[in-house]
Amino acid sequence: MRKDSESVEFTRIYNTIFPTLIRIAYHMTGSMTISEDICQEAFIKLYQRNKSFPDKDQAKYWLIRVVKNLIFNYEKRKTRERKAYQRVLQQPRRIEPSGETEVLKKEKLSIIQNSLQKLPYKLRSVIILKEYGRMNYREIAKILGISEGNVKVRVHRAREMLSVLIKENDYVS
Amino acid sequence: MCPDDQILSQYFDGEVDLSTKEMIESHVDDCWRCRKRIEAFTNIRFKMLEEDEIDIDSEKEQVYRKIENDYRFRQRKGFWDKKWLIPAPVVVVSSIVICILFSALFVTLGMNQKNTIALKQQRALHIQMNEIQLDDLNQFFDSQDFMIEAKMELPAQGDFSIMGEPQLLRAVDSKRR
Amino acid sequence: MCSGEDLQDLLELVHENAFRINISASVKEHNSISVWNMEVSRLTISGKTVNVKLTSDTIIVIAHITPYVENDESLILIAQGQVYLSNPVEESVQYVSTVKSLPVSLGESVLFYPLGISEEKNHESFTIELEIQVLPYSETGEER
Numbered sequence: 483m484r485k486d487s488e489s490v491e492f493t494r495i496y497n498t499i500f501p502t503l504i505r506i507a508y509h510m511t512g513s514m515t516i517s518e519d520i521c522q523e524a525f526i527k528l529y530q531r532n533k534s535f536p537d538k539d540q541a542k543y544w545l546i547r548v549v550k551n552l553i554f555n556y557e558k559r560k561t562r563e564r565k566a567y568q569r570v571l572q573q574p575r576r577i578e579p580s581g582e583t584e585v586l587k588k589e590k591l592s593i594i595q596n597s598l599q600k601l602p603y604k605l606r607s608v609i610i611l612k613e614y615g616r617m618n619y620r621e622i623a624k625i626l627g628i629s630e631g632n633v634k635v636r637v638h639r640a641r642e643m644l645s646v647l648i649k650e651n652d653y654v655s
Numbered sequence: 656m657c658p659d660d661q662i663l664s665q666y667f668d669g670e671v672d673l674s675t676k677e678m679i680e681s682h683v684d685d686c687w688r689c690r691k692r693i694e695a696f697t698n699i700r701f702k703m704l705e706e707d708e709i710d711i712d713s714e715k716e717q718v719y720r721k722i723e724n725d726y727r728f729r730q731r732k733g734f735w736d737k738k739w740l741i742p743a744p745v746v747v748v749s750s751i752v753i754c755i756l757f758s759a760l761f762v763t764l765g766m767n768q769k770n771t772i773a774l775k776q777q778r779a780l781h782i783q784m785n786e787i788q789l790d791d792l793n794q795f796f797d798s799q800d801f802m803i804e805a806k807m808e809l810p811a812q813g814d815f816s817i818m819g820e821p822q823l824l825r826a827v828d829s830k831r832r
Numbered sequence: 833m834c835s836g837e838d839l840q841d842l843l844e845l846v847h848e849n850a851f852r853i854n855i856s857a858s859v860k861e862h863n864s865i866s867v868w869n870m871e872v873s874r875l876t877i878s879g880k881t882v883n884v885k886l887t888s889d890t891i892i893v894i895a896h897i898t899p900y901v902e903n904d905e906s907l908i909l910i911a912q913g914q915v916y917l918s919n920p921v922e923e924s925v926q927y928v929s930t931v932k933s934l935p936v937s938l939g940e941s942v943l944f945y946p947l948g949i950s951e952e953k954n955h956e957s958f959t960i961e962l963e964i965q966v967l968p969y970s971e972t973g974e975e976r
Contacts, residue, residue: 594702638664779930802883805870815891816957819948823932826941
Protein backbone atom coordinates (compact mmCIF):
# COMPACT_ATOMS: atom_id res chain seq x y z
CA MET A 483 0.00 0.00 0.00
CA ARG A 484 1.25 3.43 -0.86
CA LYS A 485 2.35 5.28 2.22
CA ASP A 486 1.31 8.75 1.24
CA SER A 487 -0.94 11.24 2.91
CA GLU A 488 -4.00 9.92 1.06
CA SER A 489 -3.52 6.41 2.35
CA VAL A 490 -2.90 7.63 5.85
CA GLU A 491 -6.08 9.67 5.64
CA PHE A 492 -8.01 6.66 4.35
CA THR A 493 -6.77 4.50 7.20
CA ARG A 494 -7.69 7.16 9.69
CA ILE A 495 -11.25 7.42 8.36
CA TYR A 496 -11.47 3.64 8.27
CA ASN A 497 -10.44 3.23 11.90
CA THR A 498 -12.81 5.93 13.08
CA ILE A 499 -15.91 4.95 11.17
CA PHE A 500 -15.60 1.18 10.83
CA PRO A 501 -17.13 0.36 14.26
CA THR A 502 -20.27 2.36 13.47
CA LEU A 503 -20.56 0.90 10.00
CA ILE A 504 -20.17 -2.72 11.02
CA ARG A 505 -22.71 -2.30 13.81
CA ILE A 506 -25.25 -0.81 11.46
CA ALA A 507 -24.68 -3.48 8.82
CA TYR A 508 -24.70 -6.36 11.26
CA HIS A 509 -27.82 -5.34 13.11
CA MET A 510 -29.62 -4.66 9.86
CA THR A 511 -28.75 -7.92 8.13
CA GLY A 512 -28.11 -10.31 11.02
CA SER A 513 -25.18 -11.79 9.14
CA MET A 514 -21.56 -10.99 9.93
CA THR A 515 -20.38 -12.40 6.62
CA ILE A 516 -22.70 -10.16 4.63
CA SER A 517 -21.83 -7.22 6.85
CA GLU A 518 -18.10 -7.67 6.29
CA ASP A 519 -18.67 -7.75 2.54
CA ILE A 520 -20.84 -4.66 2.66
CA CYS A 521 -18.36 -2.69 4.75
CA GLN A 522 -15.50 -3.77 2.51
CA GLU A 523 -17.46 -2.66 -0.54
CA ALA A 524 -18.32 0.71 1.02
CA PHE A 525 -14.72 1.53 1.93
CA ILE A 526 -13.45 0.41 -1.46
CA LYS A 527 -15.93 2.75 -3.09
CA LEU A 528 -14.70 5.53 -0.84
CA TYR A 529 -11.15 4.82 -1.85
CA GLN A 530 -11.95 4.63 -5.55
CA ARG A 531 -13.87 7.83 -5.66
CA ASN A 532 -11.10 9.56 -3.83
CA LYS A 533 -13.56 11.87 -2.16
CA SER A 534 -12.29 14.35 0.33
CA PHE A 535 -14.71 15.44 2.97
CA PRO A 536 -14.82 18.72 4.88
CA ASP A 537 -15.12 16.82 8.14
CA LYS A 538 -15.31 13.36 9.60
CA ASP A 539 -19.08 13.46 9.91
CA GLN A 540 -19.53 14.00 6.18
CA ALA A 541 -17.41 10.92 5.50
CA LYS A 542 -19.52 8.99 7.98
CA TYR A 543 -22.78 9.99 6.29
CA TRP A 544 -21.47 9.17 2.85
CA LEU A 545 -20.38 5.72 3.98
CA ILE A 546 -23.63 5.08 5.81
CA ARG A 547 -25.58 6.01 2.72
CA VAL A 548 -23.58 3.55 0.64
CA VAL A 549 -24.05 0.84 3.25
CA LYS A 550 -27.77 1.53 3.40
CA ASN A 551 -28.07 1.13 -0.39
CA LEU A 552 -26.12 -2.11 -0.35
CA ILE A 553 -28.29 -3.43 2.46
CA PHE A 554 -31.45 -2.37 0.66
CA ASN A 555 -30.39 -4.31 -2.43
CA TYR A 556 -29.52 -7.30 -0.29
CA GLU A 557 -32.96 -7.24 1.32
CA LYS A 558 -34.64 -7.02 -2.09
CA ARG A 559 -32.63 -9.99 -3.34
CA LYS A 560 -33.61 -11.96 -0.26
CA THR A 561 -37.29 -11.22 -0.81
CA ARG A 562 -37.06 -12.10 -4.50
CA GLU A 563 -35.36 -15.38 -3.67
CA ARG A 564 -37.95 -16.22 -1.06
CA LYS A 565 -40.77 -15.47 -3.49
CA ALA A 566 -39.11 -17.51 -6.22
CA TYR A 567 -38.69 -20.38 -3.84
CA GLN A 568 -42.33 -20.20 -2.84
CA ARG A 569 -43.41 -20.18 -6.46
CA VAL A 570 -41.41 -23.28 -7.18
CA LEU A 571 -42.57 -25.27 -4.19
CA GLN A 572 -46.00 -23.70 -3.93
CA GLN A 573 -45.62 -23.30 -0.25
CA PRO A 574 -44.35 -20.54 1.98
CA ARG A 575 -40.93 -21.04 3.40
CA ARG A 576 -39.02 -18.92 5.78
CA ILE A 577 -35.58 -18.67 4.24
CA GLU A 578 -32.85 -18.35 6.80
CA PRO A 579 -30.13 -16.13 5.49
CA SER A 580 -26.79 -17.79 6.11
CA GLY A 581 -26.24 -15.20 8.79
CA GLU A 582 -29.02 -16.41 10.98
CA THR A 583 -27.61 -19.91 11.12
CA GLU A 584 -24.25 -18.41 11.99
CA VAL A 585 -25.63 -16.43 14.84
CA LEU A 586 -27.83 -19.24 16.08
CA LYS A 587 -24.74 -21.36 16.47
CA LYS A 588 -23.70 -19.11 19.31
CA GLU A 589 -25.11 -20.14 22.63
CA LYS A 590 -27.81 -17.54 22.77
CA LEU A 591 -29.02 -14.86 20.42
CA SER A 592 -29.82 -12.00 22.69
CA ILE A 593 -33.47 -11.18 23.01
CA ILE A 594 -32.99 -7.68 21.68
CA GLN A 595 -31.16 -8.87 18.57
CA ASN A 596 -33.82 -11.47 17.95
CA SER A 597 -36.48 -8.81 18.25
CA LEU A 598 -34.60 -6.41 15.98
CA GLN A 599 -34.50 -9.00 13.25
CA LYS A 600 -38.24 -9.38 13.50
CA LEU A 601 -38.90 -5.72 12.83
CA PRO A 602 -39.96 -4.86 9.30
CA TYR A 603 -37.22 -3.23 7.22
CA LYS A 604 -38.72 0.27 7.41
CA LEU A 605 -38.77 0.30 11.21
CA ARG A 606 -35.52 -1.56 11.67
CA SER A 607 -33.59 0.88 9.50
CA VAL A 608 -34.59 3.98 11.45
CA ILE A 609 -34.03 2.59 14.94
CA ILE A 610 -30.66 1.19 13.95
CA LEU A 611 -29.53 4.47 12.43
CA LYS A 612 -30.74 6.23 15.56
CA GLU A 613 -29.10 4.03 18.17
CA TYR A 614 -26.03 2.73 16.35
CA GLY A 615 -25.50 5.54 13.89
CA ARG A 616 -26.18 8.11 16.60
CA MET A 617 -27.85 10.37 14.11
CA ASN A 618 -30.61 12.89 14.66
CA TYR A 619 -33.96 12.72 12.87
CA ARG A 620 -32.92 15.18 10.19
CA GLU A 621 -29.81 13.19 9.32
CA ILE A 622 -31.72 9.92 9.27
CA ALA A 623 -34.34 11.49 7.01
CA LYS A 624 -31.66 12.58 4.55
CA ILE A 625 -29.97 9.21 4.45
CA LEU A 626 -33.19 7.28 3.92
CA GLY A 627 -34.78 9.83 1.61
CA ILE A 628 -37.90 10.21 3.74
CA SER A 629 -39.40 13.10 5.69
CA GLU A 630 -38.47 13.95 9.25
CA GLY A 631 -42.08 13.39 10.26
CA ASN A 632 -41.82 9.89 8.89
CA VAL A 633 -38.65 9.28 10.87
CA LYS A 634 -40.30 10.46 14.10
CA VAL A 635 -43.22 8.11 13.67
CA ARG A 636 -41.13 5.13 12.60
CA VAL A 637 -38.69 5.46 15.50
CA HIS A 638 -41.57 5.47 17.92
CA ARG A 639 -43.29 2.53 16.25
CA ALA A 640 -40.03 0.61 16.24
CA ARG A 641 -39.68 1.16 19.97
CA GLU A 642 -43.26 0.09 20.60
CA MET A 643 -42.85 -3.04 18.57
CA LEU A 644 -39.53 -3.86 20.22
CA SER A 645 -41.13 -3.51 23.66
CA VAL A 646 -43.81 -5.98 22.73
CA LEU A 647 -41.35 -8.41 21.14
CA ILE A 648 -39.04 -8.25 24.13
CA LYS A 649 -41.90 -9.06 26.48
CA GLU A 650 -43.03 -11.97 24.32
CA ASN A 651 -39.50 -13.28 24.21
CA ASP A 652 -39.23 -13.10 27.94
CA TYR A 653 -42.23 -15.32 28.41
CA VAL A 654 -40.94 -17.86 25.93
CA SER A 655 -37.42 -18.02 27.34
CA MET B 656 -52.57 15.24 31.24
CA CYS B 657 -49.88 12.89 29.93
CA PRO B 658 -48.13 13.85 26.71
CA ASP B 659 -48.55 11.55 23.74
CA ASP B 660 -46.16 8.58 23.68
CA GLN B 661 -44.89 9.83 20.33
CA ILE B 662 -43.82 13.10 21.97
CA LEU B 663 -42.13 11.21 24.78
CA SER B 664 -40.16 9.28 22.21
CA GLN B 665 -39.08 12.52 20.56
CA TYR B 666 -38.20 14.01 23.91
CA PHE B 667 -36.11 10.94 24.68
CA ASP B 668 -34.19 11.60 21.46
CA GLY B 669 -33.74 15.27 22.26
CA GLU B 670 -35.90 16.28 19.34
CA VAL B 671 -38.29 18.70 21.02
CA ASP B 672 -38.01 22.44 21.50
CA LEU B 673 -36.92 23.94 24.77
CA SER B 674 -40.37 24.80 26.11
CA THR B 675 -41.76 21.34 25.36
CA LYS B 676 -38.69 19.82 26.96
CA GLU B 677 -39.18 21.76 30.17
CA MET B 678 -42.87 20.97 30.22
CA ILE B 679 -42.27 17.25 29.86
CA GLU B 680 -39.48 17.22 32.42
CA SER B 681 -41.67 18.77 35.08
CA HIS B 682 -44.52 16.43 34.18
CA VAL B 683 -42.35 13.35 34.34
CA ASP B 684 -41.20 14.31 37.82
CA ASP B 685 -44.70 13.61 39.10
CA CYS B 686 -45.96 11.02 36.64
CA TRP B 687 -45.15 7.40 37.26
CA ARG B 688 -46.66 6.24 34.00
CA CYS B 689 -44.56 8.54 31.82
CA ARG B 690 -41.44 7.69 33.79
CA LYS B 691 -42.10 4.04 33.01
CA ARG B 692 -42.48 4.82 29.31
CA ILE B 693 -39.14 6.59 29.25
CA GLU B 694 -37.56 3.76 31.18
CA ALA B 695 -38.77 1.41 28.47
CA PHE B 696 -37.02 3.54 25.81
CA THR B 697 -33.88 3.63 27.90
CA ASN B 698 -34.03 -0.12 28.32
CA ILE B 699 -34.23 -0.65 24.58
CA ARG B 700 -31.34 1.68 23.90
CA PHE B 701 -29.25 0.12 26.61
CA LYS B 702 -29.90 -3.42 25.42
CA MET B 703 -29.13 -2.51 21.85
CA LEU B 704 -25.81 -0.97 22.78
CA GLU B 705 -24.74 -3.82 25.04
CA GLU B 706 -22.15 -5.21 22.72
CA ASP B 707 -21.51 -8.84 23.51
CA GLU B 708 -21.71 -10.22 20.03
CA ILE B 709 -19.37 -8.30 17.81
CA ASP B 710 -15.62 -8.43 18.30
CA ILE B 711 -15.09 -5.01 16.79
CA ASP B 712 -11.31 -5.05 16.80
CA SER B 713 -10.96 -8.40 15.13
CA GLU B 714 -13.61 -7.55 12.55
CA LYS B 715 -11.89 -4.27 11.85
CA GLU B 716 -8.60 -5.99 11.14
CA GLN B 717 -10.21 -8.72 9.09
CA VAL B 718 -12.07 -6.37 6.80
CA TYR B 719 -9.05 -4.12 6.42
CA ARG B 720 -6.99 -7.07 5.26
CA LYS B 721 -9.69 -7.91 2.72
CA ILE B 722 -9.60 -4.34 1.48
CA GLU B 723 -5.83 -4.42 1.12
CA ASN B 724 -6.11 -7.57 -0.95
CA ASP B 725 -8.88 -6.18 -3.11
CA TYR B 726 -7.48 -5.57 -6.59
CA ARG B 727 -9.40 -2.31 -6.88
CA PHE B 728 -7.58 -0.99 -3.84
CA ARG B 729 -4.24 -1.90 -5.30
CA GLN B 730 -4.77 -0.60 -8.79
CA ARG B 731 -6.90 2.48 -8.33
CA LYS B 732 -7.24 2.12 -12.07
CA GLY B 733 -10.31 4.24 -12.61
CA PHE B 734 -8.85 7.26 -10.95
CA TRP B 735 -5.60 7.50 -12.85
CA ASP B 736 -7.12 6.53 -16.15
CA LYS B 737 -6.96 9.28 -18.72
CA LYS B 738 -10.22 8.16 -20.32
CA TRP B 739 -13.25 10.32 -20.01
CA LEU B 740 -14.89 9.36 -16.72
CA ILE B 741 -18.48 10.17 -16.09
CA PRO B 742 -20.50 8.79 -13.18
CA ALA B 743 -23.28 6.61 -14.51
CA PRO B 744 -26.22 8.54 -13.10
CA VAL B 745 -24.90 11.65 -14.81
CA VAL B 746 -24.76 9.77 -18.08
CA VAL B 747 -28.27 8.45 -17.69
CA VAL B 748 -29.69 11.80 -16.69
CA SER B 749 -27.90 13.63 -19.45
CA SER B 750 -28.99 11.10 -22.03
CA ILE B 751 -32.58 11.61 -20.98
CA VAL B 752 -32.03 15.35 -21.17
CA ILE B 753 -30.49 15.00 -24.63
CA CYS B 754 -33.49 12.98 -25.74
CA ILE B 755 -35.90 15.56 -24.38
CA LEU B 756 -33.92 18.36 -26.01
CA PHE B 757 -33.95 16.64 -29.36
CA SER B 758 -37.65 15.98 -29.07
CA ALA B 759 -38.26 19.56 -28.03
CA LEU B 760 -36.14 20.82 -30.88
CA PHE B 761 -38.05 18.67 -33.28
CA VAL B 762 -41.45 19.73 -32.04
CA THR B 763 -40.44 23.35 -32.32
CA LEU B 764 -39.27 22.87 -35.88
CA GLY B 765 -42.49 21.08 -36.64
CA MET B 766 -44.61 23.86 -35.32
CA ASN B 767 -42.72 26.61 -37.06
CA GLN B 768 -42.71 25.16 -40.51
CA LYS B 769 -45.36 23.74 -42.75
CA ASN B 770 -43.10 21.00 -44.04
CA THR B 771 -41.52 19.27 -41.12
CA ILE B 772 -37.90 18.53 -41.61
CA ALA B 773 -36.57 15.29 -40.23
CA LEU B 774 -33.76 15.80 -37.77
CA LYS B 775 -30.35 15.85 -39.29
CA GLN B 776 -28.98 12.39 -38.88
CA GLN B 777 -26.84 12.77 -35.80
CA ARG B 778 -23.76 10.75 -35.22
CA ALA B 779 -24.01 8.45 -32.21
CA LEU B 780 -22.64 9.58 -28.89
CA HIS B 781 -20.07 7.23 -27.40
CA ILE B 782 -18.99 7.32 -23.79
CA GLN B 783 -16.81 4.91 -21.87
CA MET B 784 -17.95 4.36 -18.29
CA ASN B 785 -15.52 2.88 -15.83
CA GLU B 786 -16.19 1.56 -12.35
CA ILE B 787 -19.68 0.58 -13.34
CA GLN B 788 -21.32 -2.78 -13.80
CA LEU B 789 -24.43 -3.68 -15.70
CA ASP B 790 -25.90 -4.81 -12.39
CA ASP B 791 -25.78 -1.26 -11.07
CA LEU B 792 -27.52 0.00 -14.18
CA ASN B 793 -30.16 -2.71 -13.97
CA GLN B 794 -30.90 -1.66 -10.41
CA PHE B 795 -31.33 1.90 -11.57
CA PHE B 796 -33.70 0.87 -14.32
CA ASP B 797 -35.61 -1.43 -12.01
CA SER B 798 -36.75 1.63 -10.15
CA GLN B 799 -38.40 2.98 -13.28
CA ASP B 800 -41.41 1.06 -14.42
CA PHE B 801 -42.36 2.63 -17.69
CA MET B 802 -40.78 0.12 -20.01
CA ILE B 803 -41.56 -3.03 -21.89
CA GLU B 804 -38.82 -5.35 -20.67
CA ALA B 805 -37.47 -8.50 -22.13
CA LYS B 806 -34.51 -10.72 -21.37
CA MET B 807 -32.94 -12.00 -24.54
CA GLU B 808 -32.42 -15.75 -24.32
CA LEU B 809 -29.44 -16.45 -26.49
CA PRO B 810 -27.25 -19.34 -27.55
CA ALA B 811 -24.03 -19.27 -25.57
CA GLN B 812 -21.73 -18.54 -28.45
CA GLY B 813 -21.59 -15.21 -30.13
CA ASP B 814 -21.75 -11.87 -28.49
CA PHE B 815 -22.66 -8.25 -28.96
CA SER B 816 -20.51 -5.43 -30.22
CA ILE B 817 -20.98 -1.99 -31.61
CA MET B 818 -20.91 -2.68 -35.32
CA GLY B 819 -21.20 0.80 -36.67
CA GLU B 820 -23.48 3.78 -36.65
CA PRO B 821 -26.97 2.91 -35.43
CA GLN B 822 -29.45 3.00 -38.28
CA LEU B 823 -33.10 3.69 -38.86
CA LEU B 824 -34.32 2.76 -42.31
CA ARG B 825 -37.37 1.65 -44.21
CA ALA B 826 -37.72 -2.08 -44.54
CA VAL B 827 -38.05 -1.74 -48.28
CA ASP B 828 -34.73 0.06 -48.41
CA SER B 829 -32.96 -2.61 -46.46
CA LYS B 830 -30.91 -5.00 -48.59
CA ARG B 831 -31.28 -7.88 -46.21
CA ARG B 832 -35.03 -8.24 -46.57
CA MET C 833 -67.40 15.64 -13.72
CA CYS C 834 -67.46 14.48 -17.31
CA SER C 835 -70.84 14.59 -18.91
CA GLY C 836 -71.92 11.70 -21.13
CA GLU C 837 -71.34 13.78 -24.20
CA ASP C 838 -67.89 14.95 -23.10
CA LEU C 839 -66.83 11.38 -22.53
CA GLN C 840 -68.03 10.36 -25.95
CA ASP C 841 -66.16 13.25 -27.55
CA LEU C 842 -63.10 12.32 -25.59
CA LEU C 843 -63.26 8.72 -26.72
CA GLU C 844 -63.67 9.75 -30.31
CA LEU C 845 -60.73 12.09 -30.00
CA VAL C 846 -58.62 9.29 -28.63
CA HIS C 847 -59.76 6.95 -31.40
CA GLU C 848 -58.83 9.49 -34.01
CA ASN C 849 -55.47 10.40 -32.59
CA ALA C 850 -54.16 7.23 -31.05
CA PHE C 851 -51.77 4.84 -32.69
CA ARG C 852 -50.87 1.26 -32.28
CA ILE C 853 -47.14 0.65 -32.41
CA ASN C 854 -46.06 -2.86 -33.27
CA ILE C 855 -42.49 -3.72 -32.42
CA SER C 856 -40.77 -6.93 -33.35
CA ALA C 857 -37.39 -7.15 -31.67
CA SER C 858 -34.96 -9.77 -32.92
CA VAL C 859 -31.44 -10.89 -32.34
CA LYS C 860 -29.85 -12.15 -35.53
CA GLU C 861 -26.83 -14.30 -36.01
CA HIS C 862 -24.67 -13.99 -39.13
CA ASN C 863 -26.84 -11.08 -40.16
CA SER C 864 -29.80 -13.22 -41.05
CA ILE C 865 -30.67 -16.10 -38.74
CA SER C 866 -33.00 -15.06 -35.99
CA VAL C 867 -31.98 -16.57 -32.64
CA TRP C 868 -34.42 -14.62 -30.46
CA ASN C 869 -37.55 -12.67 -31.08
CA MET C 870 -40.13 -10.73 -29.17
CA GLU C 871 -43.24 -9.07 -30.49
CA VAL C 872 -45.08 -6.39 -28.59
CA SER C 873 -47.77 -3.94 -29.36
CA ARG C 874 -48.67 -0.74 -27.55
CA LEU C 875 -51.13 2.06 -27.88
CA THR C 876 -49.82 5.57 -27.83
CA ILE C 877 -50.46 9.07 -29.11
CA SER C 878 -48.37 11.57 -30.99
CA GLY C 879 -45.39 12.57 -28.90
CA LYS C 880 -45.76 9.82 -26.31
CA THR C 881 -42.83 7.43 -26.21
CA VAL C 882 -42.93 3.67 -26.09
CA ASN C 883 -39.92 2.28 -24.29
CA VAL C 884 -38.45 -1.14 -24.82
CA LYS C 885 -35.63 -2.57 -22.76
CA LEU C 886 -33.71 -5.61 -23.91
CA THR C 887 -31.18 -7.21 -21.61
CA SER C 888 -28.73 -10.03 -21.55
CA ASP C 889 -25.66 -10.79 -19.49
CA THR C 890 -23.47 -8.35 -21.31
CA ILE C 891 -25.75 -5.72 -22.72
CA ILE C 892 -28.67 -3.45 -21.99
CA VAL C 893 -30.43 -1.83 -24.92
CA ILE C 894 -33.19 0.68 -24.38
CA ALA C 895 -35.12 1.87 -27.39
CA HIS C 896 -37.37 4.90 -27.08
CA ILE C 897 -39.82 5.00 -29.98
CA THR C 898 -41.91 8.13 -30.48
CA PRO C 899 -44.33 8.90 -33.30
CA TYR C 900 -45.06 12.51 -34.19
CA VAL C 901 -47.99 13.35 -36.40
CA GLU C 902 -47.08 15.33 -39.47
CA ASN C 903 -50.33 15.32 -41.35
CA ASP C 904 -53.27 13.01 -41.98
CA GLU C 905 -51.34 10.23 -43.60
CA SER C 906 -47.75 10.53 -42.54
CA LEU C 907 -45.73 10.69 -39.40
CA ILE C 908 -42.22 11.20 -38.23
CA LEU C 909 -40.84 8.32 -36.25
CA ILE C 910 -38.13 9.13 -33.74
CA ALA C 911 -36.01 6.30 -32.42
CA GLN C 912 -33.56 6.86 -29.63
CA GLY C 913 -31.30 3.99 -28.78
CA GLN C 914 -29.30 3.75 -25.58
CA VAL C 915 -26.85 0.91 -25.45
CA TYR C 916 -24.87 -0.17 -22.39
CA LEU C 917 -22.35 -2.79 -23.47
CA SER C 918 -20.18 -4.30 -20.82
CA ASN C 919 -16.56 -5.09 -21.41
CA PRO C 920 -15.66 -7.67 -18.79
CA VAL C 921 -11.97 -7.61 -19.61
CA GLU C 922 -11.59 -3.91 -18.97
CA GLU C 923 -14.28 -3.84 -16.28
CA SER C 924 -16.01 -1.00 -17.99
CA VAL C 925 -19.25 -0.28 -19.73
CA GLN C 926 -19.49 1.39 -23.10
CA TYR C 927 -22.43 3.71 -23.56
CA VAL C 928 -23.74 4.57 -26.99
CA SER C 929 -26.64 6.86 -27.59
CA THR C 930 -28.29 7.91 -30.83
CA VAL C 931 -31.36 9.72 -31.95
CA LYS C 932 -32.62 8.94 -35.44
CA SER C 933 -35.69 10.15 -37.21
CA LEU C 934 -37.51 9.17 -40.38
CA PRO C 935 -40.75 10.20 -42.03
CA VAL C 936 -42.96 7.12 -42.30
CA SER C 937 -46.40 6.24 -43.53
CA LEU C 938 -49.00 4.43 -41.51
CA GLY C 939 -48.52 0.73 -41.87
CA GLU C 940 -45.02 1.06 -43.27
CA SER C 941 -42.31 -1.14 -41.74
CA VAL C 942 -39.21 0.51 -40.39
CA LEU C 943 -36.05 -1.14 -39.10
CA PHE C 944 -33.98 0.21 -36.22
CA TYR C 945 -30.49 -1.10 -35.51
CA PRO C 946 -29.21 0.29 -32.19
CA LEU C 947 -25.85 -1.46 -32.60
CA GLY C 948 -25.57 -0.69 -36.27
CA ILE C 949 -25.23 -3.25 -39.02
CA SER C 950 -22.14 -5.06 -40.06
CA GLU C 951 -21.12 -5.02 -43.70
CA GLU C 952 -19.91 -8.61 -43.72
CA LYS C 953 -22.36 -11.36 -44.49
CA ASN C 954 -21.21 -13.74 -41.79
CA HIS C 955 -20.28 -11.41 -39.01
CA GLU C 956 -19.60 -13.09 -35.67
CA SER C 957 -21.55 -10.70 -33.51
CA PHE C 958 -25.26 -10.62 -32.97
CA THR C 959 -27.28 -7.94 -34.66
CA ILE C 960 -30.15 -6.39 -32.78
CA GLU C 961 -33.01 -5.32 -35.00
CA LEU C 962 -36.28 -3.67 -34.10
CA GLU C 963 -38.94 -3.73 -36.74
CA ILE C 964 -41.43 -0.97 -36.07
CA GLN C 965 -44.81 -0.37 -37.56
CA VAL C 966 -47.22 2.44 -36.74
CA LEU C 967 -50.89 1.85 -37.33
CA PRO C 968 -53.92 3.94 -36.58
CA TYR C 969 -55.78 2.90 -33.46
CA SER C 970 -58.85 1.83 -35.40
CA GLU C 971 -56.93 -1.09 -36.86
CA THR C 972 -56.44 -2.81 -33.52
CA GLY C 973 -55.11 -6.26 -32.92
CA GLU C 974 -53.91 -6.79 -36.42
CA GLU C 975 -50.75 -8.85 -36.40
CA ARG C 976 -48.47 -8.49 -39.36
